[in-house]
Amino acid sequence: MNGKFADFVNKKDKKLLLAVIIAAVAVVTAAAVAAGIFFGRRSEKPATAPTADLAVQLSLLTDVSSSDVMITKYYVYGNHLHLEGEVDGAEYPDFSRMGLILRKDDGSEKEITLDCSRNDFGTVFFRSSEYINGGICLDELAEGDFCVLFKIVDGGRKVYTSAAALYDFEAVNYYTVTKNGENRLVNLGFTAYSTGSGILPCLAIKIEKAALPGDVYDIVLDAGHGSGDSGAVYNGHNESDLTIDYAKALKKELESLGLKVKMTREGNEKNGTMTGSAAYSKGGRVEKACLSGAKYCFSIHFNSISGNKKTTAHGFQIYCPCGSDISFAKSVADNVVKTAGTDYSPQEFSRVAPGVYIRTFGKNGVENSKKIAKSYGYEPYDAIKENTTFYYMIRETGGVATGAYIDGRSREFGFNENESRNSVTGLESYLIEIGYICNETDLANILTNRDAYVQAIAAAIAKELGITAK
């Protein structure tokens, strides 16, 4: 342990606890690195130590403070790495800002500005983005070996510090989205590196070219309903048949862009296997998506409504996860409306932009979920808050990023649990309501203009991922 540690422990109790955790993490991780257990949880080629180049760069770090930064939240959602954490502000009375530094093995640094706030006790809270789908885009990082440092600007001084993790976060093996037939494997893990300032706990990132394994995909398409559940029905048209038809056409379109696509169902699945509580069990649509290694998931649906709104309800909707940057969803909605002969849905409930929606549980939903828990005799899910994402295909495929919670206590969910609910890797998931099959104009357009709809959606996805159409 370096000399700083002795001064460090005499401060406040909170700081002492932090220091003890850091010391423990440093010792355990140093041993773990030696044993090679931190990296490569599912990787064939575990990265157990920094490359010689990074080791040289790390030995040059003589001015790095031994971790004043504690990372409290860490996940990969879609293709972004999201970090949150805190710093005891006592050391930084004139704190002004903080940046995340990616130090590469060639000595270069990339700085990412952090979103920071400070409470009355001086603790600084930071996050890589205010959005769950923002932060550090893993697809945009170059190949190489990186360590994550933080730069704290305090008055006239700049302090470099490494970061420890509050929890034993699992390592992540992330495959980048396929571009020009190529992929990179991004290995993320908390470790301890020997530097010129002593052994420092830090988040390490190793990126190398790699072939996409057979069971890893870019995108999941979930054709809504099926396996005995027809969804909406109107004049002999079943939503479950339309969703399969659209999902298959969209799959073809995305594959022509070089993307690898997994479907949650093909239309030949057994009754009851995909819907309701079975969605979370083995082979259910949630599990299929969660195990796909894909970065995005799109659930395709068609709307219907009864009562007096039946004649006026129409148009396109895309539902986003709560806490997400909606610019991508907005471009999907705009593209569809511009080229597929339809309109934005006039529905105001949950709307955040024309055609773009974020539906959460809200106050009533939370109360309702408590009532259901009581009636079935299990503890209410404390994970359900007013701003918890309502649609399960968005929420349950996102892991910790979206507050997935199905844990198998409930008869309502068939006592099935979502085994990926605590995962630090989540799919960025959207639910698309193409149009209203109970509206004659929408229905005619849906039946005759499918290719325009799917081409508009695929074009927005290509633009988001930086893929140019062939």
Ligand SMILES: [Zn+2]
């Ligand atoms: Zn539906």
